[in-house]
Amino acid sequence: MDPSVLAGDRALLGRSSTAERVADILRSRIAEGYLPPGSKLSEEIIGTALGVSRNTLREAFRLLTHERLLVHELNRGVFVRVLTVQDVNDIYQVRRLIECAAVRGLGVPPYDLSAAEAAVAEGDRAAADGSWLQLGTANIHFHYAVVALAGSRRVNEVMRAVLAELRLVFHAMDNPRGFHEPYLERNREILASLQEGDKVRAELLLTSYLSDAEKQLIQRYSELLPA
């Protein structure tokens, strides 16, 4: 790994828990693709680059390992997670189970859809700017908002973790516009169904959405991995 990736981050270390701040920095670098899947994160190199001790760094590694962004191999160190085709399939199985169950479990309309509406608006802005990666983030926010309708802290946390993993998958897509753009409209349709109180239609749209996205990602993955 090239330690200069973290050179500018030393100044950011000044607030709350050191380990959490280190984790924040590493999480950003992973999300931005500076630390691609499979990278080894050396305690020595990162510790000196950020100016923190190994104990503190290991604490940060633990946090990110729990978020499934890193994997820890005994006596070998930590690495940026490499997701397999099976992982992608499992992530979408979780999404189908939880997102559909959240919609199905809704009470009587109207629902508080402000967060979902904000996510669609965020997607519109990103699309207008041509920020396709940000559009992917906005789409993730929309689905997080849908699950949040269930009103459960723990369900929210599970969803947040799964969607964070999904970001690792998105990095494999070479054409972010072609992949993300169509789903903005599909989210708008899901939102409209919920606004009309039509849970059944919303769940159907959600199911086909997830099915299509999974197919695209797995096809792309299958092309990449044998290479």
Place this chain on the structure above:
Amino acid sequence: MDPSVLAGDRALLGRSSTAERVADILRSRIAEGYLPPGSKLSEEIIGTALGVSRNTLREAFRLLTHERLLVHELNRGVFVRVLTVQDVNDIYQVRRLIECAAVRGLGVPPYDLSAAEAAVAEGDRAAADGSWLQLGTANIHFHYAVVALAGSRRVNEVMRAVLAELRLVFHAMDNPRGFHEPYLERNREILASLQEGDKVRAELLLTSYLSDAEKQLIQRYSELLPA
């Protein structure tokens, strides 16, 4: 045969870090009730008692904190988690969502119910022995087996974590027999429905099971906390 082909499997066998073994010990003590919710775990006391350094002990604390068995308060230390009434409500909301969705998402019968059958048998043995706490564990195993039918690694992990939290709740019940015993028969009914391929009935039974258990636990909690 070349012994080196098994080199990678050494990690899968008896090897684990000191921190993980310490975490195992503490997890057992918590599950057994020796460290009741609210207990403060002093680094000094436990470190010397187990003969490990503070750094190693803190690593173990982190593992258990991520399992939600401990809570970490900055500059104050770690404590055995004290679940609130809201936590109990949230845990059952998650269970309703995931367990029902797992059953609803099942394909065409027959299903592989061996794990669920084994859990009911485990419950029968525990009831015959009068081991009511073990009966509670067996009931937990049954519901874990039901969720495992969904076949998703991530869903399984979520369920395992939620059911581990539930164990903390069970410690609040003063009459373990009165609480756990009736649910053994109800699990048997759910199993029978699944054996007959009747997903709809299984989901209905599951819903009422979870509703009743939640009511009992929350009532007990409400009696305890104001005291």
Place this chain on the structure above:
DNA sequence: GCATATTTGTCCGTATGTATA
């Protein structure tokens, strides 16, 4: 409110064990 004692947060140096070229 203040001063003190205790405990945690962070870091370092080092010895040992493990994996890999």
Place this chain on the structure above:
DNA sequence: CTATACATACGGACAAATATG
């Protein structure tokens, strides 16, 4: 097989926060 690099674990140190009288 050896050498190197690295992770694991320990003990000690000091600063910072908290608890106690």
